[in-house]
Amino acid sequence: MASLKELRARIGSVKSTKKITSAMKMVAAAKLRRAQLHAEAARPYAAAMRRMLGELAGSMAGQDGLPQLLAGTGNDRVHLLIPITSDRGLAGGFNSNINRTTRLTIRRLQSEGKVVKLLPVGRKGYDYLSREYADLIVDHVIGVGGKEIPFSAASDLGAKVTALLEAGQFDVCTVIYNQFKNVMSQVPTPLQLIPLGLEEAEAKPDPNAAQYEFEPDEQVLLERLLPRNLQVQIYAALLESAAGEQGARMTAMDNATRNAGKAIDRLTQTYNRTRQANITNDLIEIISGAQAV
Template sequence: MANLKEVKQRITSVVSTQQITKAMKMVSAAKLRRAQDRIVQMRPYSQKLTAILNNVSASSEGAADIVYAQKREVKKVLIIPITSDKGLCGAFNSNIIKATNAAIRQQFEGKEITILPLGKKAFEAFKKTDYTLVDQFYGVFLDLSFDVVREAAEFAMDGFAAGDYDQVTLVYNEFKNVATQIVQTEQFLPMAKEETEEEATTAETDYILEPSRAYIIEELVPTSLKIQVYKAVLESNASEHGARMTAMDKATENAGELLKELRLMYNRTRQAAITNEILEIVAGANALEGS
């Protein structure tokens, strides 16, 4: 049985850990509210813009000439895994790493792979591999804004337009709620048309476009694609704080359970020590009486 000093040290250590996890849970809860507000506000705008773009491009004679929609034989692939900069958020980051590796094995076996990580954890994971690594944009979460994310999106778009990549894929966590994040492996380029309720409604709308339909497409397509990447980053950011809040809440509960066991052990050890002292005193008194 452990001595009292060891048990007391363990209790002190667990109490300190519990205070840290509780504080981290509160910080994540505060950050989650802001991140959740941002993604909730972004989703309708992104969906509406995509629906309008699909409507306009579908009815345009020059839609097939959109450079970002051109399909070609896939030989070179750019994958953009989006993780966090920090850990202590459960399986949040490892799920993205696993999904990226799974996509490479199942979809892009034998292709030339380039990784553009967004988030320090993705950068650290893939810099140990033999894949070509773009290390310019992994610090986007240090100062998260549309301008910062836009640079990474433009890099991918320019690479696709120049023929450096035949396909660009996003891997990120979609935010559902605090306890649920869904890993998405989504084709970014070439543009894939998605059928949605919003699009079905918009498809019946006849837009009057100025100065011209071709000009609108030329301006709208790049903007829509950049917003798509920004939306994925915001989804990941909200998911990160939700995952960390859940993980820290569970860690705090586990620390509480461990404290109960340690305090029970401490009391038992203390009782045993007192009992032994009493027995020693009684034995000594009996010995003195016998002598």
């Protein structure tokens, strides 16, 4: 049984931990609101851009000479995966869910005879993947997360992806990120960036949807808009991931604070019982000594 001194030290240590986790919870809650607003504001813009480009690409279906950002290389052999994680931990299963999804995707693609390459974003994903799949990593990005995510981060990442595509390093590019649902739920979501999915163009047209007339012609517009669309989709994924990170950290720190409180109660109870037992033993010794005299 631990001594009273050891129990006091343990209670003090847990109380200090509780103060830290409580403070981290409040900081995450303060950051979450802004990150959530940014992620929700980016969703309709990113969706509208994909829908518009899908309609534009649909009008050019079957033509030769389509940009690679739209049609890819025409092959499906080499896949580039971009998993987005955070640079910091203490966020529950936020990073491990992305790492698990990435690992399962790698195994599935390799079982189908595909070649997989990785471009991890975030320190936690890079550290994990560099241990298991170091030979698949072609580049990595660290330090994107923070109080604010500048659009330049998505532009730089888009430039890296475009350079790899032009160099013939991959055929299909997919980003894997945590889509923010609410504070308790972040869903690992794969989104194919290259070639651009044409589901919107192939689906049954919505009579209430906006109809676009293009000026100048489709080819010129695609050449100008496709690089921008790649940046926008990456930026939206980064914002979703940032909001999910703060939500996951807030939940994790709340659980840690509650568990610390329960641990303090158990240790305090043990301390009081031990103290009472020591007092009882001392009284028994005193009484026994007095009776012996």
